[in-house]
Amino acid sequence: MITFEQEHRFSTEGAGTIIDITDRVSDTVRQSGILTGQAAVIVPGSTGAITTIEYEPGLLRDLPEFFEKIIPSHVTYSHDATWGDGNGFSHLRSALVGPGLTVPVSSGRLVLGTWQQIVFLEFDNRSRRRKIHVNVIGR
Amino acid sequence: MITFEQEHRFSTEGAGTIIDITDRVSDTVRQSGILTGQAAVIVPGSTGAITTIEYEPGLLRDLPEFFEKIIPSHVTYSHDATWGDGNGFSHLRSALVGPGLTVPVSSGRLVLGTWQQIVFLEFDNRSRRRKIHVNVIGR
Amino acid sequence: MITFEQEHRFSTEGAGTIIDITDRVSDTVRQSGILTGQAAVIVPGSTGAITTIEYEPGLLRDLPEFFEKIIPSHVTYSHDATWGDGNGFSHLRSALVGPGLTVPVSSGRLVLGTWQQIVFLEFDNRSRRRKIHVNVIGR
Numbered sequence: 001m002i003t004f005e006q007e008h009r010f011s012t013e014g015a016g017t018i019i020d021i022t023d024r025v026s027d028t029v030r031q032s033g034i035l036t037g038q039a040a041v042i043v044p045g046s047t048g049a050i051t052t053i054e055y056e057p058g059l060l061r062d063l064p065e066f067f068e069k070i071i072p073s074h075v076t077y078s079h080d081a082t083w084g085d086g087n088g089f090s091h092l093r094s095a096l097v098g099p100g101l102t103v104p105v106s107s108g109r110l111v112l113g114t115w116q117q118i119v120f121l122e123f124d125n126r127s128r129r130r131k132i133h134v135n136v137i138g139r
Numbered sequence: 140m141i142t143f144e145q146e147h148r149f150s151t152e153g154a155g156t157i158i159d160i161t162d163r164v165s166d167t168v169r170q171s172g173i174l175t176g177q178a179a180v181i182v183p184g185s186t187g188a189i190t191t192i193e194y195e196p197g198l199l200r201d202l203p204e205f206f207e208k209i210i211p212s213h214v215t216y217s218h219d220a221t222w223g224d225g226n227g228f229s230h231l232r233s234a235l236v237g238p239g240l241t242v243p244v245s246s247g248r249l250v251l252g253t254w255q256q257i258v259f260l261e262f263d264n265r266s267r268r269r270k271i272h273v274n275v276i277g278r
Numbered sequence: 279m280i281t282f283e284q285e286h287r288f289s290t291e292g293a294g295t296i297i298d299i300t301d302r303v304s305d306t307v308r309q310s311g312i313l314t315g316q317a318a319v320i321v322p323g324s325t326g327a328i329t330t331i332e333y334e335p336g337l338l339r340d341l342p343e344f345f346e347k348i349i350p351s352h353v354t355y356s357h358d359a360t361w362g363d364g365n366g367f368s369h370l371r372s373a374l375v376g377p378g379l380t381v382p383v384s385s386g387r388l389v390l391g392t393w394q395q396i397v398f399l400e401f402d403n404r405s406r407r408r409k410i411h412v413n414v415i416g417r
Contacts, residue, residue: 001140001279003314003416005384036142038179038241038274040316040380045391046332053234054185058218058227066231070209070348079336088336092344095331095375097234099394102179102241102316102380104274106144111272113184116238133389135316135382137276137415138142140279175281177318177380177413192373193324197357197366205370209348236373241318241380243413245283250411252323255377276415277281 003137004032010120011129015073015090016064017122020055021132025103025118026110028134035108037138042100044131047090047124049097055117063121067093073125090123097121105138142276143171149259150268154212154229155203156261159194160271164242164257165249167273174247176277181239183270186229186263188236194256202260206232212264229262236260244277281415282310289407290400293351293368294342297398298333299410303381304388306412313386315416320378322409325368325402327375333395341399345371351403368401375399383416 008024021041029039041050053059077088101118104111112118120132147163160180168178180189192198216227240257243250251257259271286302299319307317319328331337355366379396382389390396398410 001142001417003279003316005314005382036144036274038142038177038276038316040382042380042382042389043391044389044394046330046394051234052185052238054218054230056218056221058216058221059230059234061217062227062231063234066210066235071344077336078339079332079334082334082336088340091332091337092340095329095337095341096344098237098376098379099330100380100382101237102181102239104144104179104181104239104272106272106274111181111183111274113182116183116185133382133384135314135384135389135416137316138274139140140281175283175413177281177316177415190373191324191377193357193369195357195360197355197360198369198373200356201366201370202373205349205374237376240376241320241378243283243318243320243378243411245411245413250320250322250413252321255322255324258373277413278279 001139002034005135007131007133009131012122014126015123018060019120020117021120022117025134029105029136032136034105034136034138037105038102039105039136040102041132041134047087047094049094049121050101051097052116053119054115087125093123140278141173144274146270146272148270151261153265154262157199158259159256160259161256164273168244168275171275173244173275173277176244177241178244178275179241180273186233188233188260189240190236191255192258193254226264232262279417280312283413285409285411287409292404293401295400296338298395299398300395303396303412307383307414310414312383312414312416315383316380317383317414318380319412325365325372327372327399328379329375330394331397332393365403371401
């Protein structure tokens with residue numbers, strides 16, 4: 001049994017940026033040498049989220065539009081009164097989707113569909129330098 | 140320390156189908172022989188999701204109605220223009236809920252409430268043959 | 279490789295209560311002696327949820343307001359007809375956010391941002407005594 005960890009860093013352009021991180025997570029799994037187990041991915045921070053989508057141009061428009069509809073960015077939230085940084089909407093979206101995801105590993109590969117990618121959703125209202133952390137455990 | 144994996148297959152009737160997969164996941168845990176650890180469940184594919192509910196007839200109506208309200212199926216999404224398969228709503232619902240769930244294992248059993256079942260939510264707009272993958276790790 | 283489990287108990291004041299459980303989960307990780315691995319947290323029960331937020335007074339108001347907007351508590355759901363306990367909204371909110379979260383452990387600490395806390399969201403319509411279960415696995 002092995003456990004292996006790695007960080008990946010990238011930049012975003014603020015709310016609406018969706019980054020396909022599948023290759024980065026797959027690289028970590030490959031380097032771990034683990035064939036059967038679990039890969040846990042998290043973003044440290046409370047204005048981003050991790051989920052899976054089919055990474056294609058249509059959904060890269062649909063998903064931000066959906067979040068804008070249910071948690072509008074132009075509304076003033078109580079959070080904004082606390083810090084004055086105007087990103088209350090970012091925090092709400094992040095809490096809703098969640099900061100992490102665990103993907104099983106089988107035969108040395110992430111168990112995902114062909115049209116399913118692990119994505120980082122940037123919800124903050126400004127460009128950010130981001131770090132995701134991956135832990136793989138198994139044998 | 141052991142890691143053990145298994146797939147379970149079933150069919151759905153398209154968006155609105157909710158399948159109780161608790162017994163299948165419990166079977167995998169029992170077969171693994173693991174007493175203390177973690178069971179990770181995922182659906183490979185980007186138009187389904189995994190969560191828990193009390194599996195009773197009322198919620199089997201409420202949950203699809205809720206998703207229909209916040210992500211309507213009759214709206215045309217940008218995704219639909221990419222593929223023409225009209226299931227943009229399915230992808231959005233799946234990204235929102237998420238494709239997987241990890242449940243701790245204690246004394247050889249899934250740590251769940253009495254009225255809490257692990258469910259697969261079908262969001263696609265047609266019948267599907269589905270596969271879920273379970274990885275259990277522990278001792 | 280080690281796996282270690284622990285339960286934490288607390289009371290809530292019903293829907294809208296948000297409990298910062300980060301220190302409890304960190305304590306479990308510390309007691310486990312695990313330096314690198316994964317901590318899985320779950321609430322057994324289908325009317326609560328686990329996610330992360332920046333635990334500050336503004337968001338403690340914003341988050342309940344958001345859930346009240348998208349899944350109102352004053353609406354009658356089909357679930358309410360089944361049991362007559364009037365908490366259909368609680369179940370829907372719980373299914374949406376999800377009952378658990380896995381956080382990687384690195385250098386003996388939970389991998390979280392400085393302004394990111396693990397929280398239990400109470401959605402039920404009455405005070406509850408709650409239990410969360412934590413399983414840590416790693417070396």
